[in-house]
Amino acid sequence: MKSLVQSPGLDFHKREVYLGWGLVFPSVFIILSLILYPIVYNIFLSFFDVSLGSSNTYIGLENHKNVVSDVFFWKALMTTIIYVVCTTLGTTLVGLIVALVMNKEFPFRGLVRSLVLFPYVAPVISVVFSWQFIFDPVNGIVMDVLVERLGILSDRVNLIGSPSSAVWVAILFSIWKNFPFTYLMILSRLQGIDQGLYEAAEVDGASGWEKFRHVTLPEIYFITGSIILLRVIWNFNKFDEVFLLTGTNVKVLSVYTYYKAFVGTMEMGQGSALALIQFILLIGFILFYVRKVLKW
Amino acid sequence: MVERKSPVRKISFAMLVILIVLFCIFPFFQMLSMSLKYQWDWGNPSLIPTQLNFEAYKELLNIDQGVKNVPESIINLLEENPDLTKDQRNTILDKYRESGDVFPFMRYFGNSLALAGIAALLSVFIAILGAYALSRLNFPGRSTINRGVLFVYMFGGILLLIPLYKLFVGMGLLSAPGGAFTSLLVIYLVQTLPVSLYMLGNFFRTIPFSIEEAAMIEGASRIVIIFRIIIPLSISAIVTVYIYAFMIAWNEYMFASVFLKGFPDLYTLPMGLKELFVSKNAVWDRIMSASVLTATPVIALFMLIQKNLVSGMSEGGVKE
Numbered sequence: 365m366k367s368l369v370q371s372p373g374l375d376f377h378k379r380e381v382y383l384g385w386g387l388v389f390p391s392v393f394i395i396l397s398l399i400l401y402p403i404v405y406n407i408f409l410s411f412f413d414v415s416l417g418s419s420n421t422y423i424g425l426e427n428h429k430n431v432v433s434d435v436f437f438w439k440a441l442m443t444t445i446i447y448v449v450c451t452t453l454g455t456t457l458v459g460l461i462v463a464l465v466m467n468k469e470f471p472f473r474g475l476v477r478s479l480v481l482f483p484y485v486a487p488v489i490s491v492v493f494s495w496q497f498i499f500d501p502v503n504g505i506v507m508d509v510l511v512e513r514l515g516i517l518s519d520r521v522n523l524i525g526s527p528s529s530a531v532w533v534a535i536l537f538s539i540w541k542n543f544p545f546t547y548l549m550i551l552s553r554l555q556g557i558d559q560g561l562y563e564a565a566e567v568d569g570a571s572g573w574e575k576f577r578h579v580t581l582p583e584i585y586f587i588t589g590s591i592i593l594l595r596v597i598w599n600f601n602k603f604d605e606v607f608l609l610t611g612t613n614v615k616v617l618s619v620y621t622y623y624k625a626f627v628g629t630m631e632m633g634q635g636s637a638l639a640l641i642q643f644i645l646l647i648g649f650i651l652f653y654v655r656k657v658l659k660w
Numbered sequence: 661m662v663e664r665k666s667p668v669r670k671i672s673f674a675m676l677v678i679l680i681v682l683f684c685i686f687p688f689f690q691m692l693s694m695s696l697k698y699q700w701d702w703g704n705p706s707l708i709p710t711q712l713n714f715e716a717y718k719e720l721l722n723i724d725q726g727v728k729n730v731p732e733s734i735i736n737l738l739e740e741n742p743d744l745t746k747d748q749r750n751t752i753l754d755k756y757r758e759s760g761d762v763f764p765f766m767r768y769f770g771n772s773l774a775l776a777g778i779a780a781l782l783s784v785f786i787a788i789l790g791a792y793a794l795s796r797l798n799f800p801g802r803s804t805i806n807r808g809v810l811f812v813y814m815f816g817g818i819l820l821l822i823p824l825y826k827l828f829v830g831m832g833l834l835s836a837p838g839g840a841f842t843s844l845l846v847i848y849l850v851q852t853l854p855v856s857l858y859m860l861g862n863f864f865r866t867i868p869f870s871i872e873e874a875a876m877i878e879g880a881s882r883i884v885i886i887f888r889i890i891i892p893l894s895i896s897a898i899v900t901v902y903i904y905a906f907m908i909a910w911n912e913y914m915f916a917s918v919f920l921k922g923f924p925d926l927y928t929l930p931m932g933l934k935e936l937f938v939s940k941n942a943v944w945d946r947i948m949s950a951s952v953l954t955a956t957p958v959i960a961l962f963m964l965i966q967k968n969l970v971s972g973m974s975e976g977g978v979k980e
Binding site: 377380381383384385386387388390391392394395398399402403405406409414416462465468470476478479480481482483485486487488489490491493494495497498502503505508540542544545548549552594597598600601602603604607608617618621622625626632635636639640642643646647650 | 673674676677680681683684685686687688690691694702703705786787789790792793794797798799800801802805808809812813814815816817818819820821822823824825826827829846847849850853854857882907910911912913914918929930933934937944947948951952954955958959962963966970971973978980
């Protein structure tokens with residue numbers, strides 16, 4: 365092919381290299397200068413007492429020490445772990461069940477499949493208020509059902525208003541918002557499974573559960589494992605969903621960092637240190653997970 | 661699979677489907693319902709409003725708001741003095757109109773539209789060039805860049821927020837509205853660029869090389885090929901990626917909240933809605949109709965590109 369296109373007098377290969385670099389340069393330049401450089405700069409900033417007006421003062425590991433010795437950091441870390449574990453398990457489980465259901469034939473399946481994606485595509489800001497209303501102590505339907513209809517609670521309470529219960533509302537919201545992505549990924553893998561495998565299993569007399577356990581599960585193991593990894597990465601860094609729904613009632617690490625760096629005294633140095641610690645924790649988890657679970 | 665099913669299993673399966681659908685769309689019904697209810701109807705748990713109320717929508721879309729906040733005495737005064745010029749009338753009316761401008765929804769809508777629209781356009785254009793190089797041309801460093809693009813998925817916004825803020829403040833961009841707008845535009849560009857590169861690269865690889873080869877034999881250069889062959893052949897994928905990038909920028913809150921803090925005129929919808937909710941103007945019908953109006957364009961765009969987007973995502977083109 366190369367000899368076919370190569371015309372005498374110019375080095376086709378060399379030109380292709382230059383063109384390739386030229387075309388990809390804008391993308392690489394933007395990503396390097398606005399993603400990679402800021403990350404390096406963030407590491408740099410975490411060693412300084414950062415002020416917006418005057419120059420920064422080098423203070424070594426002072427920020428990192430301050431952050432780690434603060435009890436609120438450990439609380440935020442615990443909240444984050446609870447949030448990440450519960451939302452990841454929840455989205456994966458709901459996504460898996462919905463994918464199995466949507467893989468069967470039933471009337472209006474096309475319509476149902478697109479309705480299920482609504483929570484995932486709707487802007488976070490446009491659905492948080494609806495959720496706040498649903499959990500509103502005065503007018504919301506949750507309190508109406510729990511107090512008036514079922515009598516489980518004796519008083520109407522503001523679930524989003526108190527930090528201990530707000531984290532569970534945030535978890536439920538995250539599951540609702542993000543399970544469609546998991547469902548979509550698992551469904552597309554399910555559709556690719558060779559039907560012959562199920563027929564063979566049936567010939568061997570396998571029950572519904574056994575078919576799922578020995579045919580479906582091995583086939584979707586890798587994709588589910590990868591989605592779990594993505595979910596952990598995304599939910600560990602999650603800000604918008606938590607902050608917009610519960611304000612600062614649920615202080616996961618991202619919200620805690622945002623609060624430290626941009627509210628009140630604006631401790632940007634400590635904010636950078638927090639973001640860095642969060643990043644290192646995440647990288648540690650990813651390396652562990654990729655080795656042990658995905659077995660790359 | 662051919663299976664005989666008992667009616668009980670059929671019914672429980674149908675119930676499961678209904679339950680899933682309700683779980684997904686109940687909050688949407690709730691917000692539509694609340695946006696149409698009068699205040700006296702809020703405590704009513706039924707989703708159907710006792711009486712329809714379109715006031716909130718009219719207010720947000722600025723329909724029939726001409727004389728709403730003007731006291732009756734002033735209107736009478738104007739009617740009794742037909743010899744006032746049009747300008748004079750408007751100056752008098754404007755005094756009262758301003759106090760009625762509680763939530764400039766249309767302005768926020770326009771800001772969001774401009775930011776997301778331009779950022780997505782730039783992102784797609786730069787990504788077309790990059791993705792072509794990454795999928796078609798052989799050059800040293802190509803696989804490193806390909807892997808690097810995936811690596812970017814790992815970085816959360818919060819890690820970039822402080823250094824980017826510090827950098828843009830250092831460049832003096834955040835002291836004027838124009839600079840703040842540009843900063844945010846650039847950030848949305850870089851936030852959507854990796855996804856665009858990845859999705860377009862995947863698509864370009866599916867275009868048979870023989871088409872390009874034929875054009876090259878006839879002497880077309882690579883640049884001509886990109887514009888005359890690749891772009892027309894992948895227009896549906898490009899539209900999909902554009903809309904996806906648009907949606908990412910349209911939905912973004914965190915960067916907007918920090919970069920636009922001092923410029924209420926530049927607020928995007930997420931930022932404006934959040935401000936509205938904590939302000940004294942927070943009324944459920946107004947918030948909910950603003951929610952409906954914010955979600956509608958995104959959901960409509962999504963329906964347009966659903967098929968392509970779903971297959972693009974299945975191949976790994978996603979960002980959160």
